[in-house]
Amino acid sequence: MTSSKLRLKYTVFDVFTNTPWAQGNPLAVIQLTKETAKQISQEQKHLIAREFNFSETTFLHDYSDGDTEGHATKRTVDIFTKTKQIPFAGHPTIGTAAYCFNHVFHHDSEGGILIAKAGEIHIRRDRGTGLIGADIPCSNYRVHSQGLGRVERASIVQQHPELQGISESLAHDFPVISIAGGLYFIPVEIELLETMASLRPARPPPDATKVLDEGFSGALGGTMFYHELSSTDDAHRFRVRRMTSIGEEDLATGSAACAFSVWQSQVRSRERPEAGLEKKTIRYEIEQGVEMGRRSEIIVDVTLNDDLRPKKVILSGHAAEVMKGELII
Template identity: 40%
Template sequence: MVTHLKFVTLDVFTTTPFKGNPLGIVHLPPGSHISQTQKQTIAREFNLSETVFVHDVDPSNDSDPHSRRIDIFMTSRELPFAGHPTIGTANYLHVQGIKKLITKAGPIPIRFSSEEGIVSAAIPHDTHLNSRVFGDIESTLRVASLHPTSEIRSAELEAPLFSIVNGMTFALVCLPCLDLLSKVSPGAFPCAPRDVIDAGWSETFIARYYYVLIGTSLSGSGARTVKLRTRMMEERIEDSATGSAACALASFLALREYSETQILFEITQGVELGRRSDIVVEVRVEVGEDGKKRVKEVQLGGKARQIMEGTLVVPPV
């Protein structure tokens, strides 16, 4: 019976210690049987935005030495996919030759750029723009959950509700300036997801992702780069880096705001927390025979720095 597990922690989307977004990674030895409840207990003990469990394989009996299965847990629930755990784990495992992570949302190929030192992951996506916004159900919202500043409140009511995959949804709140961005804060979501999200998509994690456009440029070859500042708010916490939200925002903007079929998004998050995170998202879109644009590929990229390592006691069953 396994009584102790090895773990490391990393700061993700940075190379500076104690910046970026912390991540716990726990190794599950081959043949170990750790229950969902035990994993959830460990994630609560770390008390980070996410903790990853890596299913290790016996090297002498490894049918796929370039892949590893991972489970991603918040302190309260398991997630099918999340960006910063994916990039952190990809950074940590790529030195072992791992080129693919198997998540509940599907397989995620990873690659390493030795020139830039960035690990990127081909993010699974099944995008969906919800048919309603908060403004459509304003009379039923918990009013105290909306921001008291009128300009922010109006942006919240008009924000598109966009899913990067079924189960991960974000209210994408566009603000005109950094001064307003500095005023947002965590708070309860204004309604239950089922009250506003389309049928078939309402069983979802949902949060508010605020953003300000800093600038956009075109290279000589016509490639577009978009720079953004962001903040992600849940009921009780602010996240210093949110890869899934960054992918959702980049995909939405690529589909709705820009004409290019390949766009690079450089996203800075966590500044207000003193934990600056630098997130890179590259989105490729295609136009179908029906004339509609669709997301073809989403690449999430970033760096990471290991901070701690040790062992933990396996919780009782």
Template identity: 35%
Template sequence: MTSPSQLDFVTVDVFTSQPYGGNPLAIVRIPPGRTLNQEQKQTIAREFNLSETTFLHEHADSAAEDQWTVDIFMTSRELPFAGHPTVGTACYVLGRTARERGVSSGVMEASFNLKAGRVGLRYDCGKKTAKASIPHDVHIHNKRYTKDDLFALQPQLAEAHRQGKVKVKDDHAIVSIVKGMTFVLVELESEEALSMVSLAGQSLSVEGLDQGWDETFIGTYFFVRAGTSDHGVTKLRTRMIEGPLEDPATGSAASDLAAYLSQTAGEASKTFKYEIVQGVEMGRRSEIFIEVEMNEDKSVAQLFLEGSTVQVMEGRLTV
């Protein structure tokens, strides 16, 4: 039995089926009737020291719906939404629910309540993958990120560009997937150029973002187009750098990039599909799948993020 001062937790690797691949995530289970304040959640997230920790508020056994409230914390702040914590927590709780009900095939539908809003979920009990309907309010900023700004943080790319080994575009789009979650999208010409990306000595700071969208997390998402499959799936290789840290799988950045590419493709009322491979340079290969459904006015109607998860640890923590 768990004592009143303890909580159960698991850690999982997200966007992979191989233990110790993908992006690690800690999931803290909060029983019905139990509460934690913001300071306690932030302290626990710092203790795990992963890119994100989620707090899964379990519902009572008598609950009529498969619906959970989930809070997402970095080591330094709470996030309204993040992709790999959403998919990872969905795979964990819905996989557990499927086992408890003896269900091994078919699709289970459920939802999460996040700070960014309600997220619809579909769990494939056979494939053991979760597909999340991602909250989005896509905003392409008027400001562009210049090549000089990029080179100030990426000296290896700057030197390779100076020597004519790679070509880097003059400027790059800055896109928010929702308010509070923003990425500079840097397209590179080859995987060789992608390999030259390095950690930055400081976190990215961009002045002059559009009003109302300027209080935000901001990371740099580097990408290379890797062709198209026979089924029309666009393949991308990516890396996400946030100052001195690299993330092996970033669902929010992948969603941000997929939304931007779909909006700028110039085709309305179409569904775009993407297969994104990230984390290779870290030795933690991650596979992220995204579908973007477009409206007639070329805005994003729906965005779905999909992946698998494998559990690697479990235990109890003291509050």
């Protein structure tokens, strides 16, 4: 007698866009009941994530015993890349939040909580615009090795020879930044959009492991190239491309956008102390995936404390539901 197979419902979203099929970063949200959450193994979660082959896949747990079905506004979420489980990622947070507001929370709900390994993430939806927002855990933000550890320009150019001709216009070295454990990013400014368009993924990426702080061993990372499109005191717009540590390019990276936006606020506050920027909430509008043919629009609002540590980081974006189905494992 053969054992019955596990059947799991899933929904796919294009995240950081309200234009389905043509834009955004795909995310699969796998719905777990109390029973299937006990039956599914970590290895099966890895297999499912690899089968979808998206940058991340999430597994959303059922309501807890203390909640009333249909009115529960707190859910646990597991986030998987194709290779490992991670504590936090931005586009899975926005996409999973969209699923919760569409199918889980009461139709009048405007807010809720996702419980990830990085901690509780408060989520909200603007019922007028459909914009999903998430308060991102930022207590673990850092510029690694107290800002002293840097990745040299030569290392970046070696991995991206298309930069050889403009290498002198690059900074001498670059910081390594993180918004949460398990993830790091190397921000590299590019002066011309034409240069941005010429970039290609590189494997392996520049080695940043020597400057990562304690507790970040095994972290996933990569290089985040950016070009500033426009700027005011209260808002900045960037085009970015993020090359991952497995030799791929990411369509849209909310965690990188959050780390980058905090770092930008810190840099600008130090450069212009008289402007009192640390007392303001600064908005960063980030477009990504343009060169890949799938534009994403990411919004990050950053407020700093007086010591320039992040006080509040809000990640926002739209998510378009594009597919539903059932997995049989």
